[in-house]
Structure formats: structure tokens, C-alpha cells
Amino acid sequence: MPTPTPQAVLAPLTEAAIFLTYTLDGSEDGAATVRALLADVGGLRRSVGFRIPEGELTCVVGIGAHAWDRLFAAPRPALLHPFREVTGARHHAPATPGDLFVHLRAHRMDLCFELAQHLTDRLAGAASVVDEVHGFRSFDQRDMLGFVDGTENPEGDExxxxxxxxxxxxxxxxxxxVVTQKYLHDLTGWNALSVEEQELAIGRTKLSDVELPDDVKPSNSHVTLNTIVDxxxxxxxIVRDNMPFGRVGAGEFGTYFIGYARDPGIIEQMLExxxxxxxxxxxxxxxxFSTAVTGTLFxxxxxxxxxxxxxxxxxxVGTAVPSDSSSDSSSDSSPDSPPDALPDGSLAIGSLKGDLG
Known part of the structure; x- marks a missing residue:
């Protein structure tokens, strides 16, 4: 059996990106339109990208749980389910609508923009854009908070x-x-902190991007809480392809979080x-200082x-599909299911009892 070809999820970060989230209209004709577009994505990317090959245009497409049920007869992938909102004592990670997701990357925004036009035109009447973010590279991979983002991404075979x-x-x-979230930052409040306070919140030095020692790094630092050990x-x-975005006149400054993983449970544990x-x-x-305003899983x-x-x-249309309630868990790994073995002999994080809730 030939080895399946992944989409460009492992492509390196670029100077420009567009993130598009769509919802389907639910009609049978619309479903056929979407499936036809999915089959043509590769050709459309080549048509746009070939004109400026050094721009290295890539396109990754994701499909949400309910869209999968509507579009395909095949069962859902084992760990595909709607994004699970997370509510803490003070902060909330909302779940927001999303049936299709498109992640466009290139060294030039014009390449991303043109392909976004082609894809959206092809989906007219079948799917609508509910969220669109244009990301840009900021200096040496820094986010709007002034810290380098994505330092701990794995490299090579890992x-x-x-x-x-x-x-x-x-x-x-x-x-x-892929899990996506859009965060909006209170830069006025953040910039009122001293650099030392900011570094303790992140868990890294701001200028040199060096992780703070364990005896200095607080238990509520971003680095500490996003390190998942079984x-x-x-x-x-996971692999993060986060990008800053914003509108200066509107006072909007944000980070688009996008995390790829073989098991979404890793990211869900981070959010918890x-x-x-x-x-x-x-x-x-x-x-x-950062408020999550969207949350989707594909x-x-x-x-x-x-x-x-x-x-x-x-x-x-009219066929019953699972809801966002507990019925969705039928598609997920349950505590009674045998653990999933990874190539290195360890267990998939989604099957670790008591870890993910």
C-alpha cells in the first residue's frame, strides 16, 4: 500500500499567512460543491503558486466534526470532535462555529490573498466565511507581547x-x-508591567528568549502550563504556527494560535x-492580558x-448527526478503549487515564 501524503502541515513559518474559517449551508448541493472544492485544492494552489515559485505558497485544509458527518459516508477520524470549551474561575476558552478551515502560508501576502479568493469563490452558496485573519511575521518571530513565539516546536523527525x-x-x-484560537491582547495593561514581571508570566527572558530556571519560573507561567508530561x-x-495580527486604528492587537498535533488531547490538556x-x-x-474569542478543532x-x-x-439532509453533547464522545477514545501505541512505544496522550478529563 502506498504511503499517504500529508498536507503541508510541516511547512516552515513564513512572512505571511491567512486563516479562513467557514461554516456550511447544510444543503445537499452545497455538500457536493464543498467535496468538489476539496478535491481541487491542490490544483488551485499549484495554479497560484507556480507564478511565483519562490513565494513557497502552501495550503492546509481542515474539516470539522459536524461537517465530516455531513460530507462523508466514512466514519470520523478517531479523535475528531467539536472543540471543547474550557471555563476556569476567571477565564473562558469559548467554542465557536467552524466547519472548514484553511491555513494559507507564503513569503508574500498576495499569494495567500489570491488563493483565498479562489477558494472562497468556489464555495459561494455552499459555505460562508465566519472568521478571517491575516497574519504577519513580526521581527524575529515575536508576538504582539514582544516575546519569541514557537521556540519549543519540535525539529527533524520529532x-x-x-x-x-x-x-x-x-x-x-x-x-x-489542528486547533485554532484567536486571542486579543490588552497591550496597555501588559506594557504597564515591568520586563521582569512579563518574563515571569511567560517563563522566558524577553530579549534572549532563554527559558527561566525551574526554581525561578512560576507555576502559573505560560511555559510551565504548556509543558505536557505524561x-x-x-x-x-505539538507544532505551533502562531502569527500576530491586528488593526492599529481599531486598537486590535492579537495572536492567532494554531496548533497541529497527532492527538488533540495534548492541546486540550494545555488549555485545561x-x-x-x-x-x-x-x-x-x-x-x-489575553482573551480567547474563538475556538475550533479540525x-x-x-x-x-x-x-x-x-x-x-x-x-x-435530515440525517441525524451527533450533537455537541456527550454523544460526541462516541467518536473519541474512551477509558475502556485499548491504549493507542505510538511508534516510539509510548501511549497517545488522549488515551492516558486521568490526564485529559
Whole structure:
């Protein structure tokens, strides 16, 4: 059997990005339009990107849980479910609508913009854009808070191992999951802090981007709460492709969080740590200045599955599909399911009892 080809989830960061979130209109004709577009995404990207090859245009497409039920007869990927909102004592990570997600990257914004136009035109009458963010690279990979973002992304073979599904879900091997959130920052409040206070909130030095020693780094620092270690002492990574965005005249300054992982449970545990706290009540200090306004989860199929999308059968309108309630858990790993073995012999984080809630 040929090895499935992943989408460009492992592509490096670029100077420009566009993030598009769509919702479907729910009609049978609309479902057919969406499936046809999915099958043509690769060709559209080549048509735009070939004109400026040095721009290295890439396109990643994700599909939400309810959209999957509507578009395809095949069962959901094992860990695909609607984004789970997280509510702590002071801060909230909302779940917001999202059926399709498009992540465009290039060294030039014009490439991203033109492909975004083509994709959205093709979806007219079938899906509508509900969120659109244009990201830009800021100096040496710094976010709007002035700190380098994504330092701990895995490299080399570890990068693929962290992101690409393997034998734990063989029907969807080579695919991935992506979680997105849009954060808006209170820069006035943040900039009122001293550099030392900011560094303690993040867990890194601001200028040199060096992680603070464990005996200095607070338990509620962003770095501490986003380090996920299982009961066997194995640290689990994700790949972040975050980008700053904003509108100066509107006073809007934000970070678009986008995390790829072979198991979304890793990111869900990070969010639980951040918003609820570890222990509960000791929430991520950064949340006192950064507010999450969106939250979505998507499955990223392989190129092969996208190319074959037009040959699948949509679910007829009116067919019952799972809701956002507990019925969605039927598609997820349960405590009674056998643990998922990863290539290195460790367990998939989503199957660790007591870790994810």
C-alpha cells in the first residue's frame, strides 16, 4: 500500500499567512460543491503558486466534526470532535462555529490573498466565511507581547512524530488535527508591567528568549502550563504556527494560535492547564492580558483523501448527526478503549487515564 501524503502541515513559518474559517449551508448541493472544492485544492494552489515559485505558497485544509458527518459516508477520524470549551474561575476558552478551515502560508501576502479568493469563490452558496485573519511575521518571530513565539516546536523527525497520525488510526494515517484560537491582547495593561514581571508570566527572558530556571519560573507561567508530561515522564509536543495580527486604528492587537498535533488531547490538556489551572485556580498569568474569542478543532486529511473527496457520498439532509453533547464522545477514545501505541512505544496522550478529563 502506498504511503499517504500529508498536507503541508510541516511547512516552515513564513512572512505571511491567512486563516479562513467557514461554516456550511447544510444543503445537499452545497455538500457536493464543498467535496468538489476539496478535491481541487491542490490544483488551485499549484495554479497560484507556480507564478511565483519562490513565494513557497502552501495550503492546509481542515474539516470539522459536524461537517465530516455531513460530507462523508466514512466514519470520523478517531479523535475528531467539536472543540471543547474550557471555563476556569476567571477565564473562558469559548467554542465557536467552524466547519472548514484553511491555513494559507507564503513569503508574500498576495499569494495567500489570491488563493483565498479562489477558494472562497468556489464555495459561494455552499459555505460562508465566519472568521478571517491575516497574519504577519513580526521581527524575529515575536508576538504582539514582544516575546519569541514557537521556540519549543519540535525539529527533524520529532516534528513529524508529533503531528502525523500513525498506526493508532490506520485509516487516517498521515493526517493530523489542528486547533485554532484567536486571542486579543490588552497591550496597555501588559506594557504597564515591568520586563521582569512579563518574563515571569511567560517563563522566558524577553530579549534572549532563554527559558527561566525551574526554581525561578512560576507555576502559573505560560511555559510551565504548556509543558505536557505524561505519567511515564514522556513530554508530548505539538507544532505551533502562531502569527500576530491586528488593526492599529481599531486598537486590535492579537495572536492567532494554531496548533497541529497527532492527538488533540495534548492541546486540550494545555488549555485545561491554562484556563482552569494546575492546580485549579492557578491559571495562566498571560490570560489576564489575553482573551480567547474563538475556538475550533479540525481534522487535516492527507492529500490522497482530499483528492478523492469528490468520489465520496454526502449524508442526506435530515440525517441525524451527533450533537455537541456527550454523544460526541462516541467518536473519541474512551477509558475502556485499548491504549493507542505510538511508534516510539509510548501511549497517545488522549488515551492516558486521568490526564485529559
Amino acid at each position: 516534528r513529524a512524530a508529533a503531528v502525523l497520525i500513525g498506526a493508532e488510526d490506520p485509516s487516517y494515517a498521515g493526517g493530523s488535527y 505519567e511515564d515522564g514522556v513530554e508530548h509536543d 492547564n491554562m484556563f482552569v489551572g494546575k492546580p485549579p485556580g492557578d491559571h495562566d498569568r498571560i490570560l489576564d 481534522f487535516v486529511p492527507t492529500v490522497d483523501l482530499l483528492d478523492a473527496a469528490a468520489d465520496d457520498e454526502p449524508v442526506p
